[in-house]
Amino acid sequence: MNLLRLSVLFSVALLFSGCASQPKTADQLRDNVKRNAAFSSRDVFEVKKPYRQVSDTMRKKWLECLDSTATGTLHRGGNMYATQTNVYKPKVAVTTQRTELTLQHKVTSGSTQLGGPPPEGFFILVTDVYPTDKNTTRVDVQKHTLGYAGVMRAVRHWAEGTNMGCPDLAQ
Numbered sequence: 001m002n003l004l005r006l007s008v009l010f011s012v013a014l015l016f017s018g019c020a021s022q023p024k025t026a027d028q029l030r031d032n033v034k035r036n037a038a039f040s041s042r043d044v045f046e047v048k049k050p051y052r053q054v055s056d057t058m059r060k061k062w063l064e065c066l067d068s069t070a071t072g073t074l075h076r077g078g079n080m081y082a083t084q085t086n087v088y089k090p091k092v093a094v095t096t097q098r099t100e101l102t103l104q105h106k107v108t109s110g111s112t113q114l115g116g117p118p119p120e121g122f123f124i125l126v127t128d129v130y131p132t133d134k135n136t137t138r139v140d141v142q143k144h145t146l147g148y149a150g151v152m153r154a155v156r157h158w159a160e161g162t163n164m165g166c167p168d169l170a171q
Contacts, residue, residue, distance in 0.1 A: 051131035
């Protein structure tokens, strides 16, 4: 019985530590990826297009496609149901040398997210776009969460100009 309690306690502690490490800033997300933290990944690639062209396209599609709110109902067993709202907030900062695209995710429901999320949610994606030379642009996509493969693919397509569709945020 003590082994079972210890196992449950360890699992809960692990869960809390994982939730508490959710990034509250873009730089925290970058640090998590740099440290190879759990659930983090990175995709860096270059496109043979001028920085301004890639930056303009990415900014437009980022704001158009990722500003989203969806509410759903969760079955909690028996006759218990709960509603949950997922709010995605994209932001863009552009300079002549770098475009920073961030995506925050906030869950509103009857429960509270651990670690006290920022007002607009935890940072789940950060994309940095910058010139490498006159006709080449580097795109660095970093995420610290499970899922969002569709968004990662969309970012590459937007940068390359091969598919301008919006991704399904549920993927």
